[in-house]
Amino acid sequence: MKLPYIIITDDDIQVLRAIQRDIRNQYRDEYKVAATESAIEALEVVKELKLKNETVALFISDQRMPEMEGVAFLEQANEIFPDAKKVLLTAYSDIDAAIKAINTVKLDYYLLKPWHPPEEKLFPVINDLLDEWQALYKPDREATRIIGFQWSQKSHRLKEFLSGNLVPYIWMDVENDPEAEKYLVSANVSKSDLPLVILKDGSYVKDPSLPDVAERVGLHQKATKEMYDVLIIGAGPAGLAASVYGSCEGLKTLLIERSNPGGQASSSARIENYLGFPNGLSGAELSRRAITQTLRFGTEILTPQEVKNITIKDGYKITQMQDDSEIHSKTIVIATGVAYKKLEIDGLENFTGAGVYYGAASVEALACRNESIYIVGGGNSACQAAMYMSKFAKEVNILIRRDALSQVAANYLVENISRTPNIHVIIHTDVIACSGSSVLENITLKNTITGEEKTVPAKALFVYIGTKPGTAWLNDLVLKDEKGFILSGSDLLKDKSLNTLWKLKRDPFMPETSVPGIFASGDVRFGAMTGISAAVGEGSMAIRFVRKYLQEM
Numbered sequence: 101m102k103l104p105y106i107i108i109t110d111d112d113i114q115v116l117r118a119i120q121r122d123i124r125n126q127y128r129d130e131y132k133v134a135a136t137e138s139a140i141e142a143l144e145v146v147k148e149l150k151l152k153n154e155t156v157a158l159f160i161s162d163q164r165m166p167e168m169e170g171v172a173f174l175e176q177a178n179e180i181f182p183d184a185k186k187v188l189l190t191a192y193s194d195i196d197a198a199i200k201a202i203n204t205v206k207l208d209y210y211l212l213k214p215w216h217p218p219e220e221k222l223f224p225v226i227n228d229l230l231d232e233w234q235a236l237y238k239p240d241r242e243a244t245r246i247i248g249f250q251w252s253q254k255s256h257r258l259k260e261f262l263s264g265n266l267v268p269y270i271w272m273d274v275e276n277d278p279e280a281e282k283y284l285v286s287a288n289v290s291k292s293d294l295p296l297v298i299l300k301d302g303s304y305v306k307d308p309s310l311p312d313v314a315e316r317v318g319l320h321q322k323a324t325k326e327m328y329d330v331l332i333i334g335a336g337p338a339g340l341a342a343s344v345y346g347s348c349e350g351l352k353t354l355l356i357e358r359s360n361p362g363g364q365a366s367s368s369a370r371i372e373n374y375l376g377f378p379n380g381l382s383g384a385e386l387s388r389r390a391i392t393q394t395l396r397f398g399t400e401i402l403t404p405q406e407v408k409n410i411t412i413k414d415g416y417k418i419t420q421m422q423d424d425s426e427i428h429s430k431t432i433v434i435a436t437g438v439a440y441k442k443l444e445i446d447g448l449e450n451f452t453g454a455g456v457y458y459g460a461a462s463v464e465a466l467a468c469r470n471e472s473i474y475i476v477g478g479g480n481s482a483c484q485a486a487m488y489m490s491k492f493a494k495e496v497n498i499l500i501r502r503d504a505l506s507q508v509a510a511n512y513l514v515e516n517i518s519r520t521p522n523i524h525v526i527i528h529t530d531v532i533a534c535s536g537s538s539v540l541e542n543i544t545l546k547n548t549i550t551g552e553e554k555t556v557p558a559k560a561l562f563v564y565i566g567t568k569p570g571t572a573w574l575n576d577l578v579l580k581d582e583k584g585f586i587l588s589g590s591d592l593l594k595d596k597s598l599n600t601l602w603k604l605k606r607d608p609f610m611p612e613t614s615v616p617g618i619f620a621s622g623d624v625r626f627g628a629m630t631g632i633s634a635a636v637g638e639g640s641m642a643i644r645f646v647r648k649y650l651q652e653m
């Protein structure tokens with residue numbers, strides 16, 4: 101297998117030698133290292149590698165170089181290897197240039213000279229960047245392949261599931277990729293059997309269910325222990341954070357997710373308000389980091405597995421799955437967040453996954469290249485999706501009922517959108533009908549003021565019209581508000597029915613529900629702040645109270 105490259109450039113020969121030595125010693129088994137004394141020379145190397153079909157994982161460039169500054173070099177190198185990570189080597193006096201470069205060249209890191217000891221200041225950063233690069237890198241021959249029809253619901257579910265579970269795959273559209281046909285012939289599979297999933301070892305499965313694919317790519321659906329200290333339902337930011345803290349504190353921790361870890365956050369194309377990531381990061385990347393972290397501490401993850409009920413026996417909690425298996429635990433953290441509301445239009449459900457998507461912008465982005473697409477709703481999630489899709493689609497139309505986007509979305513997003521020429525905001529508008537043979541082809545829009553209707557071609561409709569709590573599965577075991585959000589802590593004290601339910605001498609802990617030892621965290625909790633940081637905070641905090649409860653038991 102070809103090893104990917106790390107390219108280093110610095111005109112100061114002493115510095116170049118030092119960093120080349122450190123990088124080579126640490127990474128020589130997995131990467132080739134090329135070092136040059138000038139940025140011009142480095143660019144020549146980069147072009148040559150491209151022609152030879154080689155890959156670059158990381159560029160490390162000094163900022164101050166006489167022929168070309170580091171930022172300019174990274175900008176040009178980025179055009180040739182856009183996925184490679186970029187590190188700028190800077191002196192303290194160049195920090196301003198480095199911070200600007202975060203936006204102009206999407207710099208991944210600026211490394212202050214000197215970086216000694218490298219074990220503390222260099223390798224952790226480079227490891228992190230290379231892990232991130234590896235997660236998205238799909239070496240041509242080694243990834244799982246999905247072959248199917250672009251606008252098929254089944255193909256969409258598979259792509260979404262694998263990408264959400266960080267399983268790299270190569271997507272092959274049977275109608276547009278001549279290579280796809282060759283695989284069908286080799287596997288003796290007809291188009292009516294699609295989608296076809298071909299595993300890394302060459303085995304394949306026709307039109308598989310998600311659990312079947314999960315099993316084959318090494319994801320687990322059965323718990324291994326008789327009893328867990330804490331069982332967490334939902335692997336959004338709240339559930340993932342709870343699992344990290346649970347395992348890290350030595351609790352036997354099980355995390356259950358019905359689709360893919362990351363929750364709503366995983367569909368965010370760019371999160372800009374998460375502490376410590378000044379150049380933003382995608383939801384998929386945040387999820388990848390969290391999954392890696394929680395697995396490292398020893399959390400068991402079951403996916404796809406959906407919880408359908410909870411019962412209590414002698415204070416122990418019994419969690420029942422859709423496949424009727426049961427898992428026992430001492431405590432439970434419910435972190436099932438919220439789910440998108442469906443757009444209520446006759447016949448629209450026929451196109452879900454076949455032109456109509458709920459929060460799946462990043463998965464379907466490439467398929468929308470040069471197309472006109474529509475986004476329903478104008479909140480922050482809708483705006484983020486619009487910004488992301490504007491890089492691929494010919495035009496992105498945001499449909500809102502109100503007068504202006506500024507009434508519903510954050511300022512920075514409204515400004516970004518107004519500066520993006522291929523995004524149009526269409527106000528006072530509802531979608532009232534849709535049509536298409538097997539996939540979505542047209543939608544009908546209605547102006548809510550004038551009543552005027554028009555039908556327009558639409559390749560894709562992304563729906564972001566609000567959410568409802570993910571508690572439809574939960575019986576009446578815990579108290580909820582009238583919308584279905586779970587009551588906890590002091591909010592429970594206002595509910596008169598608590599007196600008959602709560603038998604302990606103490607009041608419920610802050611995230612504790614009306615059942616001792618069952619906690620709620622994140623968006624699903626009544627009164628939660630919502631947002632990624634808040635969910636992470638709530639998930640982490642729940643574990644503190646889980647421990648208190650365990651001490652009481």
Ligand SMILES: Cc1cc2nc3c(=O)[nH]c(=O)nc-3n(C[C@H](O)[C@H](O)[C@H](O)COP(=O)(O)OP(=O)(O)OC[C@H]3O[C@@H](n4cnc5c(N)ncnc54)[C@H](O)[C@@H]3O)c2cc1C
Nearest residue numbers: 334336337338358363364365407437438481622623631632
């Ligand atoms: C497109 C988009 C962009 C966003 N961007 C930002 C942003 O930039 N910054 C920000 O702060 N916030 C953002 N948000 C909001 C943020 O993502 C949420 O507030 C956050 O994800 C809530 O986390 P959570 O863990 O409480 O729930 P969720 O993220 O909703 O996760 C809940 C999880 O539980 C699982 N689940 C539900 N029921 C079951 C069941 N019965 N069994 C098993 N599993 C189940 C779900 O599949 C899901 O994975 C965005 C939201 C969206 C939709």
